[in-house]
Amino acid sequence: MMKLSFRWYGLHDSIPLTYIRQVPVIKGIVSALYHIPVGEIWPLKDILDYKKHIEKAGFEWTAIESIPVHEDIKLGNARRDNWIAKYCDSIRNMGKAGISVLCYNFMPVFDWIRSTLTMKLPDGSTCLAYNHETISTVDFTKRDFSLPGWATIYDKKKLIWLLDAYKERSEEDMWENLTYFLKKVIPVAEESGVRMGIHPDDPPWSIFDLPRIIRNEINLDRLLNIIESPANSLTLCTGSLGADESNDMVRLTDKYAGRDRIVFAHIRNIKRTGPFSFHETAHPTACGDINVLEVLKMYHKHNYSGVMRPDHGRMIWGETGKPGYGLYDRSLGAMYIAGIWEALNQK
């Protein structure tokens, strides 16, 4: 049974669990402990308390998205062993709490990026969009540089320090650092009954000359080959990878679902507007360049029993809130997915 879930940003999310409960097809919640600083251990008690809260609202906590990987680990800095040990403890604790899917990513500095969060579509809705030219002209040394959604995450000094540090890292360095990390955490995940699924780079190409290594099929194969274990798997995100036309999401879903190496499915549609540019759309196949129907057929064909969620939606009906994570359009997406799944079950 595929577990259709909804991402929820915790007690500070403007969308209460009671509203999500009214979307009839949603069975699970995808969330994280947002009060734990990056790198620190997720205490068992905090996980259990949060889980109880989610269950009281009528849901299963189906996946953690995500436990962020400290930049020292990605950079391969001397202090990484300390952070990796803490990461292992967090995995043990989530395993003890009975949560079995962990989404993470290995993107340097920015774990997603867009040139605008409010692009207006012809129907009056708004969506997130990425224009490579706009992104390429961002100058971090300028006092008033702006980057939608990110200007406040790191202060300017820290951001420039990080960008400089990554300038000395090649893609091969990043692979080495990822391998080092996986060799330590995957055995712990195995013991703890946890399956880790790496989220691909969003967008799937280099930005600001940062080394980004999870962008295509070759990269996904290499990642999975580092350790041949169900604990070392994928969060397959159609919108992230699909922004690059050469990533055939139907074929990739067929391939990796067929090998049982997908633990978490992100369903998102996008429209490509240039070789390195796109905007997000509503979920149905007709709205964008991703054949969502065929992707879902592949999951169904392989009896996918992992977690699935509608990814970013548009802002519609005047809703305001976290860009990409409104209630309305993601609910439409969930109903669309559930409708297709029900039809596929009839065959």
Ligand SMILES: [Mn+2]
């Ligand atoms: Mn995604």
